[in-house]
Amino acid sequence: MQIDHVVCAFCGCVCDDLTVTLEDGRVTGVKQACALGRAWLLGHSAEADQPPALIDGQPASLEEAVEVAAQILSQARYPLIYGLSSTYCEAQRQAVALADLLGATIDCCTSVCHGPSGIAMQVVGEPTCTLGEVKNRADLLIYWGSNPAESHPLHFARYAVTPKGLFIPRGRKDRTVVLVDVRPTASARAADIFLQIKPGRDFECLWALRALIRGLDLEESAVADTGLTLAQLQDLAGRMKSCRFGVLFVGQGLTQSRGKQMNTAAAFMLVRDLYAHTKFAVIPMRGHGNVTGIDNVLSWQTGYPFGVNFSRGYPRFNPGEFTAVDVLGRGEADAALIVASDPVATLPRVAARRLAQIPTVALDTHGSETTKVARVVITTAPAGISAEGTIYRMDNVPLRLRKFLPSPYPSDEEVLGRIVERVTQLRARN
Amino acid sequence: MPDGKLTLITGRSLKQGTGLNKGKDSSEYREAVTTVEMNGGDMTRLGLCDGDLVKIKTSHGEATVQCRRAELPEGMAFIAYGPLSSCLIGAETHASGMPDSKGLEVEMERIS
Numbered sequence A: 001m002q003i004d005h006v007v008c009a010f011c012g013c014v015c016d017d018l019t020v021t022l023e024d025g026r027v028t029g030v031k032q033a034c035a036l037g038r039a040w041l042l043g044h045s046a047e048a049d050q051p052p053a054l055i056d057g058q059p060a061s062l063e064e065a066v067e068v069a070a071q072i073l074s075q076a077r078y079p080l081i082y083g084l085s086s087t088y089c090e091a092q093r094q095a096v097a098l099a100d101l102l103g104a105t106i107d108c109c110t111s112v113c114h115g116p117s118g119i120a121m122q123v124v125g126e127p128t129c130t131l132g133e134v135k136n137r138a139d140l141l142i143y144w145g146s147n148p149a150e151s152h153p154l155h156f157a158r159y160a161v162t163p164k165g166l167f168i169p170r171g172r173k174d175r176t177v178v179l180v181d182v183r184p185t186a187s188a189r190a191a192d193i194f195l196q197i198k199p200g201r202d203f204e205c206l207w208a209l210r211a212l213i214r215g216l217d218l219e220e221s222a223v224a225d226t227g228l229t230l231a232q233l234q235d236l237a238g239r240m241k242s243c244r245f246g247v248l249f250v251g252q253g254l255t256q257s258r259g260k261q262m263n264t265a266a267a268f269m270l271v272r273d274l275y276a277h278t279k280f281a282v283i284p285m286r287g288h289g290n291v292t293g294i295d296n297v298l299s300w301q302t303g304y305p306f307g308v309n310f311s312r313g314y315p316r317f318n319p320g321e322f323t324a325v326d327v328l329g330r331g332e333a334d335a336a337l338i339v340a341s342d343p344v345a346t347l348p349r350v351a352a353r354r355l356a357q358i359p360t361v362a363l364d365t366h367g368s369e370t371t372k373v374a375r376v377v378i379t380t381a382p383a384g385i386s387a388e389g390t391i392y393r394m395d396n397v398p399l400r401l402r403k404f405l406p407s408p409y410p411s412d413e414e415v416l417g418r419i420v421e422r423v424t425q426l427r428a429r430n
Numbered sequence B: 001m002p003d004g005k006l007t008l009i010t011g012r013s014l015k016q017g018t019g020l021n022k023g024k025d026s027s028e029y030r031e032a033v034t035t036v037e038m039n040g041g042d043m044t045r046l047g048l049c050d051g052d053l054v055k056i057k058t059s060h061g062e063a064t065v066q067c068r069r070a071e072l073p074e075g076m077a078f079i080a081y082g083p084l085s086s087c088l089i090g091a092e093t094h095a096s097g098m099p100d101s102k103g104l105e106v107e108m109e110r111i112s
């Protein structure tokens, strides 16, 4: 059987025109996807051989696992709910409800990918646009600290570099592509201009560009040690001012390097400054499929996009205090619920180790480093394959994930809903 | 630059992404997250050949990985996100929530 218009939930591109072939209840063919999307669809449709749940490493029923999870979370003094970037918004909403009920800290993968972009947005505002506008209008594309060829493989072809658009009739020929990075990544091949800066010098380069765009005279010494010459920066500033519609895509090269939120704030301010000359936009290159969704759900429900604490009965936001790396690294969290994420493999070792020391509950579609250390593991159906719901593309456009393959496992939404229900009962009793 | 001192960038790679979907115990994922890429000049200077094992040390931890020549500026090394890169990163976020994951000062030492 062939299914058209399948939406890929693996990366922030959320390509929505895939074709999938099903045979014997499994995905056997995938068209229009990149290597990542293909591996995601083939890899996630093959797993139906795991127990519904594990408690202390022993197979258990879903009911037993929900009971133990609810007990762990309601007995904790400082529970942490984390992850949520690879599940859909309806499940994310249940996780926020649970955090509210428990007085927990809730954080998502944003804090370790584009948290600094979220902070910049709060400080500067976000002069942005959709990927549809990029495709139809953008004649200058600047990628800063981002490597879409490896992180978002169809981004160039679907949205930005090669497609023909309403005001970009010749496609690639009508666009100039600039890549700014500390190394010549695979994306450099797609660029007309590659600017190699020194590690940790992003802020200095962005600030110099702001000065040049404001018409200030800079001396060569002002940009010494950035890896770029004044002439290179003057050329880029000139292109930015004279394009018809420019877009600055910011990646983790900015958010994870020295300066972090100062880097992203500088990038957002630079784009804001360009409004005096032309139309310009900034788009953070969001990685995981629905990491943009959890930012939206958290913002809509609490006012903040990540790192939210409910211990006083109302939401508080403080990166560095209520973010997962800090809460775990300082040994504050005494229980954790991890949803659709593998922090044991990805967070700094001290933070990851804490998850093995405290009772951790993990909801995932497959085994991971986190499920290996979790006290309770509940297997759930993969969103976009065996569970349906809403997903946000990296440009904040919501799309609908479809369910096209039955699964013996419940969805994240259902499991979280059951935990919410049981925690509510336990709290009513106390 | 003193011998063995490099700047490490951690990041995503296509192999790490596809390997991830094949399973974290798959050989593709393991290889992707246990290989450090380096500039050819640095490798020669440190007496390293493709496939040699190196120990990478930071003030937060250490990891043993294979090295591979790649197109990188002199003094820079790259490793894909994964359990080994996480060993090298500290939990200090400077009130941002974000650990220092790129631009880490590391010491490299050949062990085979």
Ligand code: SF4
Pocket: A008, A009, A010, A011, A012, A013, A014, A015, A032, A033, A034, A035, A036, A037, A038, A152, A153, A154, A155
């Ligand atoms: S680019 Fe991203 S969303 Fe599109 S098919 Fe590849 S992994 Fe899926």
